[in-house]
Amino acid sequence: MQYYTDINSYKGLERTAVTLGKFDSLHRGHQKLIQSIQRFAQEEHVKSVVFAFDINKDTLLTNQERRQHLETKVDCMIECPFTKDIREMKAEVFIEKILAEKLHVSYVVVGTDFHFGYKKRGDVKMLAEYAPKYNYQLKVLDKELFQNREISSTYVREALKEGNVELANFLLGYSYHMSGVVEHGKHLGRTLGFPTMNIVPADRKIIPRFGVYACRVWVDGKCFHGIGNVGVKPTVTDEMRPLLEVFAFEYKGNAYGKSITVEFCAFERPEEKFTSVEELKTRVDEDIMFGKEYFQWQN
Numbered sequence: 669m670q671y672y673t674d675i676n677s678y679k680g681l682e683r684t685a686v687t688l689g690k691f692d693s694l695h696r697g698h699q700k701l702i703q704s705i706q707r708f709a710q711e712e713h714v715k716s717v718v719f720a721f722d723i724n725k726d727t728l729l730t731n732q733e734r735r736q737h738l739e740t741k742v743d744c745m746i747e748c749p750f751t752k753d754i755r756e757m758k759a760e761v762f763i764e765k766i767l768a769e770k771l772h773v774s775y776v777v778v779g780t781d782f783h784f785g786y787k788k789r790g791d792v793k794m795l796a797e798y799a800p801k802y803n804y805q806l807k808v809l810d811k812e813l814f815q816n817r818e819i820s821s822t823y824v825r826e827a828l829k830e831g832n833v834e835l836a837n838f839l840l841g842y843s844y845h846m847s848g849v850v851e852h853g854k855h856l857g858r859t860l861g862f863p864t865m866n867i868v869p870a871d872r873k874i875i876p877r878f879g880v881y882a883c884r885v886w887v888d889g890k891c892f893h894g895i896g897n898v899g900v901k902p903t904v905t906d907e908m909r910p911l912l913e914v915f916a917f918e919y920k921g922n923a924y925g926k927s928i929t930v931e932f933c934a935f936e937r938p939e940e941k942f943t944s945v946e947e948l949k950t951r952v953d954e955d956i957m958f959g960k961e962y963f964q965w966q967n
């Protein structure tokens with residue numbers, strides 16, 4: 669996949685099938701759009717392009733994660749920073765300068781509510797009006813629903829805020845995850861009987877509700893079951909620095925310095941401030957039981 673972090677460096681000459689939006693999460697609705705450009709690109713021998721407006725706020729997928737998700741799915745991904753020029757570009761100019769002249773578009777696919785351009789005046793009606801002039805086909809897809817609500821990144825964010833990772837994962841069509849390099853902690857976990865892999869959430873990455881979750885941990889290409897806490901561990905520190913710590917049940921190696929990915933599978937309980945580390949240990953033993961039982965019932 670070709671990857672661009674601004675539209676000016678894109679110099680492709682081929683015709684394209686493009687989908688447009690923020691694509692903060694690549695949820696089930698986004699996946700439908702992506703399948704549509706994949707299909708068109710294959711049938712018509714054009715390049716499939718995901719064009720993502722980069723709004724620069726907290727994100728469900730970091731740019732690197734989004735790139736990894738799309739790597740084998742589309743020919744090109746363009747992250748377009750939401751600069752003043754882009755924000756204030758009239759929608760008609762966006763169609764002419766970006767879609768037609770830059771991307772040589774032959775197919776555009778968006779959801780029914782897609783808006784773009786200065787004051788968000790561009791919409792699917794405008795895209796349809798300009799289709800004959802610039803010789804592209806427009807496909808407008810109905811919004812994918814769950815329980816009568818449109819699936820959106822906002823919906824996923826709300827679910828994560830409540831700790832409802834099962835719902836978030838369903839809306840996403842994959843498990844919400846965090847990646848990072850395993851850091852040294854206070855080495856207290858080991859003495860308490862539950863050594864943990866500690867990672868700092870990536871900058872701007874949305875953190876689910878602070879608490880304890882059954883997790884899958886990917887280390888060295890292998891998947892381990894575990895139980896993790898995301899939060900500030902108020903029992904042992906008052907640093908207020910959010911951290912994700914996971915005890916992977918069967919992992920025996922030394923993970924310090926390794927890149928790992930942790931998938932959130934099920935919420936168990938909120939993070940608590942215990943009055944002693946002994947109390948914490950007793951509770952973590954129960955958490956471990958919860959995690960093991962949870963995975964016993966999964967395939």
Ligand SMILES: Cc1cc2nc3c(=O)[nH]c(=O)nc-3n(C[C@H](O)[C@H](O)[C@H](O)COP(=O)(O)O)c2cc1C
Pocket residue numbers: 852853854855856857858862864866880895896897900901902903904913914915938939940941942948952955956
């Ligand atoms: C399953 C699990 C649950 C945890 N729950 C809490 C909690 O409720 N409150 C808290 O302060 N710390 C909690 N922690 C974090 C522990 O305080 C931390 O892992 C321990 O102090 C070891 O830290 P270290 O990695 O710096 O040695 C939890 C950790 C795990 C693995």
Ligand SMILES: Nc1ncnc2c1ncn2[C@@H]1O[C@H](COP(=O)(O)OP(=O)(O)OP(=O)(O)O)[C@@H](O)[C@H]1O
Pocket residue numbers: 688689690691692693696697698700701777778779780781782809810811812813818819820821822823
């Ligand atoms: N549920 C859905 N079904 C089909 N298409 C969707 C769905 N949600 C969004 N889209 C389309 O995907 C593209 C990207 O959507 P975008 O990421 O901008 O919005 P969103 O997912 O609704 O997120 P947010 O809640 O942050 O607005 C747009 O063309 C949009 O219309």
